[in-house]
Amino acid sequence: MSSTLTRRRFHQTLLGAASLALTRPTLLLAQDGPQHYELVAQPYAHKLAGPSSEVSELWGYDGQTPGPTIRAKRGKEITVTFRNELSEPTSIHWHGIRLQNAMDGVSGLTQDPVPPGGTFNYTFQPPDAGTYWYHAHHESWKQVAMGLYGALIVEEPEPVFAPEADIVLMLDDWRLDRQGRFDAASLGQMMDWSHGGRLGNHLTVNGQAQPRYQIPRGSWVRLRLINACNSRILEMDPNRFGGRVIAFDGQALSEPLKLDYTPHLLGPAQRVDLLVKYDDAKPIEMQELSGQPYTFATLDVVDSGQAGGSEPQLPANNLPEPDLENAGHFELLMEGGAMGQMGQLVYNGRVQSRMDFMTNKQVWGFNGVANMTEDPFLSVARGQSVIINVINRTNFMHAMHTHGHHFKILERNGISDSEQAWRDTFLIGAAGGTTRIAFVADNPGKWLFHCHMLEHAAAGMTTWFEVA
Numbered sequence: 225m226s227s228t229l230t231r232r233r234f235h236q237t238l239l240g241a242a243s244l245a246l247t248r249p250t251l252l253l254a255q256d257g258p259q260h261y262e263l264v265a266q267p268y269a270h271k272l273a274g275p276s277s278e279v280s281e282l283w284g285y286d287g288q289t290p291g292p293t294i295r296a297k298r299g300k301e302i303t304v305t306f307r308n309e310l311s312e313p314t315s316i317h318w319h320g321i322r323l324q325n326a327m328d329g330v331s332g333l334t335q336d337p338v339p340p341g342g343t344f345n346y347t348f349q350p351p352d353a354g355t356y357w358y359h360a361h362h363e364s365w366k367q368v369a370m371g372l373y374g375a376l377i378v379e380e381p382e383p384v385f386a387p388e389a390d391i392v393l394m395l396d397d398w399r400l401d402r403q404g405r406f407d408a409a410s411l412g413q414m415m416d417w418s419h420g421g422r423l424g425n426h427l428t429v430n431g432q433a434q435p436r437y438q439i440p441r442g443s444w445v446r447l448r449l450i451n452a453c454n455s456r457i458l459e460m461d462p463n464r465f466g467g468r469v470i471a472f473d474g475q476a477l478s479e480p481l482k483l484d485y486t487p488h489l490l491g492p493a494q495r496v497d498l499l500v501k502y503d504d505a506k507p508i509e510m511q512e513l514s515g516q517p518y519t520f521a522t523l524d525v526v527d528s529g530q531a532g533g534s535e536p537q538l539p540a541n542n543l544p545e546p547d548l549e550n551a552g553h554f555e556l557l558m559e560g561g562a563m564g565q566m567g568q569l570v571y572n573g574r575v576q577s578r579m580d581f582m583t584n585k586q587v588w589g590f591n592g593v594a595n596m597t598e599d600p601f602l603s604v605a606r607g608q609s610v611i612i613n614v615i616n617r618t619n620f621m622h623a624m625h626t627h628g629h630h631f632k633i634l635e636r637n638g639i640s641d642s643e644q645a646w647r648d649t650f651l652i653g654a655a656g657g658t659t660r661i662a663f664v665a666d667n668p669g670k671w672l673f674h675c676h677m678l679e680h681a682a683a684g685m686t687t688w689f690e691v692a
């Protein structure tokens with residue numbers, strides 16, 4: 225049976241759920257037949273810092289942040305009819321989905337931006353189950369900061385967790401001004417673009433500050449953490465609350481992983497799925513540790529009457545193993561930024577002068593070039609395995625994201641990576657950090673490769689590759 229979920233139904237779902245401790249922004253059960261969603265980007269007013277705070281003017285999908293959680297099923301076609309009710313063009317990127325190139329939602333590369341009043345039909349068959357997200361991919365530094373993102377959950381062929389044991393936690397750091405309103409005046413600030421990106425001062429989970437979630441006592445529970453911050457690397461220690469990793473960036477691990485290093489760094493756009501089970505009724509505080517420990521969400525453990533069961537196992541997705549022997553080798557040198565060597569960055573075909581840096585705001589580069597180039601960074605035939613060695617000569621960490629492909633990390637700083645997990649975004653250490661990744665370039669089209677610190681991407685850290 226097909227299901228058409230209109231905006232009104234999204235809103236009804238929301239209202240109905242509002243009294244239930246705001247467990248999820250919306251819950252839409254994946255259907256067996258083709259699925260159709262409608263999504264509208266629109267301005268909305270919201271008291272970001274609580275009911276007594278000043279009203280912020282934000283942008284959201286269906287007038288909320290996060291937008292409605294979209295639940296698809298692995299391998300089943302989904303169509304999202306998108307309408308732009310903003311005053312600016314926009315597009316939607318389905319982060320981490322290995323979809324066909326024309327649906328990747330990158331304005332200027334895979335599609336023209338959707339103009340104000342315009343519509344676009346996104347249709348794809350997500351090949352991998354797991355935790356993904358969607359967000360604006362046109363001036364993302366501004367549009368994502370203003371609230372244009374939501375969770376995209378691709379369900380396993382057979383449900384592994386009951387709906388009440390499957391919790392999405394989408395984290396975002398908003399920058400508020402002194403009145404507690406969204407600080408729009410500082411959007412695009414050169415200081416952010418040339419340093420660590422736009423960092424906020426108000427952390428929300430699913431749009432709420434310090435929400436509480438009810439989880440069933442004695443049951444295996446999946447916590448899906450998504451970092452939707454423009455640039456902030458979130459730090460947490462899952463061992464503090466008994467969490468083991470069952471997936472990185474949507475892709476299931478072969479068995480739950482107890483991290484032997486802490487804190488775990490969750491970079492912008494990265495996801496981590498955690499497996500927890502609590503037999504005591506004591507509330508669980510989840511903390512962010514980059515400054516003073518900050519409780520960003522509390523889990524209230526409640527009796528549900530249906531505890532127990534054996535430890536669940538996520539089925540693996542089917543990703544092609546790179547052929548390292550016959551792979552093509554490429555190198556990407558990251559340069560620029562504050563306290564770095566902006567020296568000889570080429571932008572739009574010519575070396576920038578000192579003045580150009582200020583007017584173009586292009587302060588970062590890959591292999592000496594800021595932002596998009598005429599020719600791709602690499603171009604390979606479909607099915608070719610590639611190894612990319614990324615060297616970070618800047619004084620900041622970065623979160624590099626490949627579109628259309630997941631990769632394996634072979635080495636970090638010359639040491640082989642023990643996790644061997646599939647990822648779509650990796651963090652690279654500052655000041656000489658290196659990361660070697662490998663993947664099979666099996667998805668034809670033009671794909672971005674960029675830093676997911678959105679100010680860095682806008683200020684030069686964006687390139688592309690082509691699979692012919």
Ligand SMILES: [Cu+2]
Pocket residue numbers: 621622623675676677680681685
């Ligand atoms: Cu970066």
